[in-house]
Amino acid sequence: MSTIVKAALRCMERIAPLRLAGSWDNVGLIIEAPYPSTSRRILLTIDLTPAVADEALALNPPPALIISYHPPIFAALKSLTLANPLQANLLRCAVRGTSVFSPHTSVDSAVGGVNDWLARAFGADATVQALRPTDGGAGAEGSTEGLGRLVTLAKPEPLDVLVEKVKKHLGLQHVQLGRSAAGRAEVGTIALCAGSGGSVLGGVPADLLWTGEMQHHEVLATVASGSHVLLCGHTHTERGYLKVLQERLQQELASEQGLGGEVEVLISSADRHPLDIV
Known part of the structure; x- marks a missing residue:
C-alpha cells in the first residue's frame, strides 16, 4: 500500500471511525491496488459511477485513492468481471493503481x-x-x-x-x-x-x-x-458534505509525517444525482 493511501486511511479513521458504521454496512478499504499510482491526489465522490471512474483515470497519473461515500460493493460477490459496469470500474481503477475506500455510515454517525x-x-x-x-x-x-x-x-x-x-x-x-x-x-x-x-x-x-x-x-x-x-x-x-470532508481531510493530511509534500484532495465533477426532475 502506498504511503499516501496509508496516511489517508489514518486520517479518515480520525474523521469518521469505522466502528461507527452500521453492522449491515460495508465500509473501509474496498479495493487495494497491487501496484499503486505515484499520484499525490485523492478524489472524493458520492458514487463511483462509470463517469467518475473515467474522470479519475483521465488524470495523469490517476489518483492514489478514490474515497467513494457509498460502497461500490455491498453484498458478497461470486465473481468480479467487466460484464458488470460497476465492477468494471473497480477493476479499471485497480489496474491503474488507484485504491478505493468507503466511509458511508461511519461518516454519517461521526x-x-x-x-x-x-x-x-x-x-x-x-x-x-x-x-x-x-x-x-x-x-x-x-x-x-x-x-x-x-x-x-x-x-x-x-x-x-x-x-x-x-x-x-x-x-x-x-x-x-x-x-x-x-x-x-x-x-x-x-x-x-x-x-x-x-x-x-x-x-x-x-x-x-x-x-x-x-x-x-x-x-x-x-x-x-x-x-x-x-x-x-x-x-x-450527502453530496454537499464532500466540501466539508475535502477541507477536513486536507487539514489532517497536512499533519501527517513522511508524505514528502502536499497531497491534493479533489472533489469529482462527474458525480451527480442519478435522477433529474423533468
Whole structure:
C-alpha cells in the first residue's frame, strides 16, 4: 500500500471511525491496488459511477485513492468481471493503481459528519443531538456520535421558512414536502437522517422528518401521525458534505509525517444525482 493511501486511511479513521458504521454496512478499504499510482491526489465522490471512474483515470497519473461515500460493493460477490459496469470500474481503477475506500455510515454517525452538516441548515442556535447515540462523548459542535440527528430550534419557525433554509443549504430549487394531517404551521423539532432515513426516523415524535428518500407507506404513516415529511433526493442530502470532508481531510493530511509534500484532495465533477426532475 502506498504511503499516501496509508496516511489517508489514518486520517479518515480520525474523521469518521469505522466502528461507527452500521453492522449491515460495508465500509473501509474496498479495493487495494497491487501496484499503486505515484499520484499525490485523492478524489472524493458520492458514487463511483462509470463517469467518475473515467474522470479519475483521465488524470495523469490517476489518483492514489478514490474515497467513494457509498460502497461500490455491498453484498458478497461470486465473481468480479467487466460484464458488470460497476465492477468494471473497480477493476479499471485497480489496474491503474488507484485504491478505493468507503466511509458511508461511519461518516454519517461521526461528530461533524454528514448529519451534523445537514443540521447546520437551521443555524448555530439550534440544539443538535444524535437520535440513537453511541457510547462516544459529545463533540465540539455539541452533537453526539450516533444515527440521525434531532434538532431542537431555539424558537419554532414556520414550516415554509424551514423548507427554504433546507433548499438553500443543499442548493436545490425543488424538494418534496408531505404536510402533516394535523396541519401544524410551525416547527420546533426536526429529526433528520441523510440518504434513505425511513428506518432511522420512523416513530420519532418530531414536528418535521427530513431525509433523502422514504418508502411510500412510511410517508403515509408519518403525515397521518402528525409530522411533516421533507424529502430532497437520496444523494442531494450527502453530496454537499464532500466540501466539508475535502477541507477536513486536507487539514489532517497536512499533519501527517513522511508524505514528502502536499497531497491534493479533489472533489469529482462527474458525480451527480442519478435522477433529474423533468
